[in-house]
Amino acid sequence: MKIALKIILVTLCFALTITSCSRKKDSFINRNFHAVTAEYNTLFNGFNALEQGRNSLNSSYFDNYWEILPVERMQVTDEIILPGQSKNADFTRAEEKAVKAIQKHGMNIQGKEYNPQIDEAYLLLGQARYFDQRFVPALNAFNKILSSYAASDKINTAKVWREKTNMRLDNNEIAIENLKRLLDQEELEDQQLADATSTLAQAYINLEQLDTAIVHIKTASKATKKNEEKGRFNFIKGQLYNALKYKDSANMAFDQVIDLNRKIPRQYLIAAEVEKAKNFDYENGNKIEFLEHLTKLEKNRENRPFLDKIYHQIAQFHLENKFDSLAIAYYNKSLRTNSQDKILVAKNYQTLGDYYFDDAQYKLAGAYYDSTLTNMVENSKPYRTIKKKNDNLEDVILYEGIADANDSILRLVAMPKSEQLSYFTTYTNGLKEEALAEQERLEIAQRKKGLEQTTNTTNKGFGPPSVSNPRATSSFYFYNPSTVAYGKNEFEQLWGERENKDNWRWSNSGRGNFSAQNSTTSVVENATEDQKYNPQYYIDQLPQTEKEIDSLIKDRNYAYYQLGLIYKEKFKEYQLAKQKFTTLLKSAPEERLVLPSKYNLYKIYEILGETNASEIAKQDIIENHADSRYAFILQNPNQAVADNQDSPENLYKQTYLLLEKQQFEKVISDSDTYLNYFDGDPIQPKFELLKATAKGRLYGYQTYVDGLNQIALDYANTEEGKQAQALVNSLQTLGDSSFKSNDISKNFKVVYQFDTTNKDQITEFKKQLDSAITKISYYDLATSVDVYNTDKTFVVVHGIKSIDGAKGFAQIINEEKQKSKKITKPFFAISQDNYQTVQIHKNLDTYLASQ
Known part of the structure; x- marks a missing residue:
């Protein structure tokens, strides 16, 4: 009897299970079987996979605090995803679970869905596609909920996600219209209200309607129950106020972030502190209290991962207060943290580059600008600005180096023989002291090496037995004393002795270093051991003939002229330009440099508002250079502007037209005339290039190449000089004069x-x-x-x-x-x-x- 009862019960359970699996029969058992199975099996696993995917997105996402943060932490890329592909396996798994729930547990009977979990499945499907950046399929999933599940409790959530997807498809206006309608028609509360208003705020941010965005991000920050969102929304609110120049309101928003303290990720708190520091009022604020606060942030052990930002802000404080050495120290400390924030690194390098440029340390400035460019987005507007300045700086470094070196040599040449002997005697005595110190250092190092070898041998006598060093047989570089010693020797041969400090490579090397010390170093390297310590050897290396000295003076004066033009035209550094032109005119320059220098000085005096000096310069040009075009311009400014036919640019255009008409001899003769007329003018290399082209067309390949080489040499740092060099390089293939079959x-x-x-x-x-x-x-x-x-x-x-x-x-x-x-x-x-x-x-x- 008992056995029969068990058989009947088992059979009944089996029959009930079989009948409940049907998705085409609307019964209590069927509905609940599929609902429970979908919710606690398929969808549970799907939402877990979705959460894992979101966590991986968040961990890999890097917020750019230099711009207004997006409401949602998700990096959208332009990479095209083909059907069947995915960027994240977790989202693929979540999508598969959603599809499985719909296909295996959906109870669509005569157009009506009887499983209450299927709307959740479509929501999961849409979210998985959304985070996988397949926005059109995601939109289809959300629209399915809105069209087929109007009674769903997820309807408002689906509406918000649909508009988030619309925003990702750049349909911001549609998203705003639909979200406003949702807020008007529904009484949203808590997280739904936070999601809707934060999405609406993002849409307004995308359209750059920041004042309207503030209203909605405020609502979102109050409505959300998630502390991380509260911190992010309040931070965005502060950024929006900053963008609208409401610093007090911005600081209040940042305080709200700071007050959350450990309830939010530390990065938001530090970012809020940094933004508040940027808003500090240096005129009316309490600087001592502010510095104490920054120092407290620096010393807090919890803030170690964010020291790059804290050091940068302390450096900014010291720079604003003219404590230059402290500012430089903190900028370098920020750089040494190996920050992942490339914008911060670029700003550190750029600020240091600007500082050294203003301090006329052009070699260092150029090195810092080089590093700035490596940390910027290539071909962006800031990149192009720095690149242009850096390219111009190369010319400055070159000409400053020439001027410095030639001035140094000319000063030595001008010394009486006795002073020359005294100068180089002091120099060679210094070399002897350095050589003795180096010899002593090597002897000490050798003794240490011998001591180490003795210590490392098997212990003999009393004491504990020696223990073999497990590192001795390691292949790692720094565990091998011989390899380390060899490396040190190679380094010293290549770089010499270098102090252990920042920027060690720039101490005696780098671009544009034309100092007298560097020139002397070159002489030392070529000297024998006896010559190296003989003062007379160095005296004999100085220019002796008048031709050599005149060449140095000519190159030095041309460098001063080019520096004056660069500072005036490219950097707008009028004081530096004035200094270079003034120094040039005191150095008895060639005649061709005198008049352009005087006219440029006149223009600089005008710009600087030095009326008396400009009037004196003007009269000097009119009286001493009456036949020049500069005098004509000064005496007839209105006519000079109205009649532009004799301007350098217009005459160049006319000459170029002659070249196109094959009037080559006319081009050559006119170019010679204009080269004399516009002596020292920036238009000169253009006429030289025209002339070389015309001569090449008349006299052939070799004449053309010779002309281009001369232009590349004489005008190396102009666009025309660089173009000439490029032409010479490209013409190599045309050097063959043989004929083809x-x-x-x-x-x-x-x-x-x-x-x-x-x-x-x-x-x-x-x-x-x-x-x-x-x-x-x-x-x-x-x-x-x-x-x-x-x-x-x-x-x-x-x-x-x-x-x-x-x-x-x-x-x-x-x-x-x-x-x-x-x-x-x-x-x-x-x-x-x-x-x-x-x-x-x-x-x-x-x-x-x-x-």
């Missing part, structure tokens, strides 16, 4: 030779050719007049496809001319490649002899 060419020409002076004859002949080729339909022909050299000009027919065709065409044309009793001209046929070679190398005779 006609078999490899597909384009040929017929060339007629004329004396350049017979311009009328050339014009008439070209007309006859133009008329003749119109009757030939089987070729697409054209003609041109090409200058070959000063004596010879070509009339060329283009568009023939073979060498035989070119020869035959020319014979037909000549026969027609003879019938018409027209003039006949000698001609030759040539391929396109060989014609280019003839024009470049001017080797026509060689080509004709080979035919």
Whole structure:
């Protein structure tokens, strides 16, 4: 009986289980079976996977506190995701669970869903797709809830997520309209209200309507029950107030973040402290109390991960208060923390670069700007600004180095022989002391090495037995004494002795270092052991002839002139520019530098408001350089502005047009005239480049390359000089003057030779050719007049496809001319490649002899 009862009960349970699995029958058992199974199995695992994915997103996301934070911590990338692909396995798993819940436990009977958990499944599906950055499929999932589950308790949540997805698709206006309607129609509370208003605030931030965004982020910060969100929303509120220049309100918002203390992630608290510090009133605030607060933040052990930001803010405080050495120390401390915030690192480097630039330490400034660029987004506007300044700084470093080195050498040359001997005797005595100190150091090091070797041998005598060092056999560099010693020796050979301090590489090296010490060091390196400590050796290295000394003076003066122009035109550093031009005029410069320097000084005096000095400079130019264009401009400012035909730019354009018209001799002569007329003007290298091009077209490849090399040498730091060097490099492939076989060419020409002076004859002949080729339909022909050299000009027919065709065409044309009793001209046929070679190398005779 008992066995039969058990069998009946088992059979009944089995039947109930079988019948409850049906998704097409609306019964109490079926509904609850699928609801419970979906909720506590499939969806439970799906939401767990979603949470794991969100946590991984948060841990990998890096907030940029230099901009207004987004409401949601999620980095959206432009990477295209193909169907079936995913960025995060957790979100894929969450999506799979959501789909499984819908497919296995959905009870859609006659268009109505009887499983109350399916709306949760669609919500999970949409959120998984949203965080996987597949926003269009996510939008479809949220819309499914809104269209098919109007009675769902998740309807408002789905509406908020739909608008978050719309924002990600840049549909901010639609999101605002729908969220405002939601807030008007529904009485949202707590977290739903926080989610809706924070999303609405983000939409307004995206549209840069910051004042409206503040209203909604306030509501969100009050409504949310999550402390992390409360801290983030209040911080964003402070940032919005800062953007609108309401510093007091911003500080109140940051205080709300700070008051949360350990309830929120530490990064929000430190960021709020930093933002408050940025808003400090240096005129009316209590500086002592403020510094004490920053110092307290610095010493707090909990703040160690954020010392990069704290050090930076302390450095800012000291810089504002003119405590330069302390500021530099803290900027460097911030850099030594190896901060992951590249914007902060770039700002540290840039500030130090600006400081050293203002202090005229251009080598250091340039090094810091180089480091700034490596930490900035390439081709961004700030990057281009620093890059331009850094490029200009290279010129400053070069010319400052030339001026410094040549001034140093000239000062030594100007010394009496006795003073020269005394100077270099002191220098060589210093070298001897350094050599003795180095010898003593090496001896001490050798004794230490011997002592270490003795210590490391097997212990003999009393004492504890020696224990073998497990590191002795290690391959790690610093565990091997021999390798370490070798490395130290290699380092000293390469870099010399360097003090253990920041920026050690820049102490005696780096770009643009032309100091006299560096020049002397070069002389020392080339000296024998006897010469190295002989003062007379160094005296003999000084320039002795008047030509050498004049060359140094000329280079030094040109460097001063270029520095004056760079400081005036590129950096707007008018005081530095004035100093350079004034120093130049006191140094008896070449005549070509005098007048431009005086005029630039006059303009600088005007800019600085030094009326008396500008008037004196003006009268000096008018009286002593009456025939110059500068004097004309000063005497007739209105006419000079109205009549711009004689401006350097206009004359350059006119000369360039002559080049295009192949009037090469005219270009050369005009360029020579304007080079003298605009001596010292920035337009000079442009005319030099025009002149070199014209001479190249007339006299050939070598003349062109020589001209470009000279421009690259004389104007190395101008755009034209760099362009000339680039042209020289690119012209290497054209150096071959040999001729190619006609078999490899597909384009040929017929060339007629004329004396350049017979311009009328050339014009008439070209007309006859133009008329003749119109009757030939089987070729697409054209003609041109090409200058070959000063004596010879070509009339060329283009568009023939073979060498035989070119020869035959020319014979037909000549026969027609003879019938018409027209003039006949000698001609030759040539391929396109060989014609280019003839024009470049001017080797026509060689080509004709080979035919």
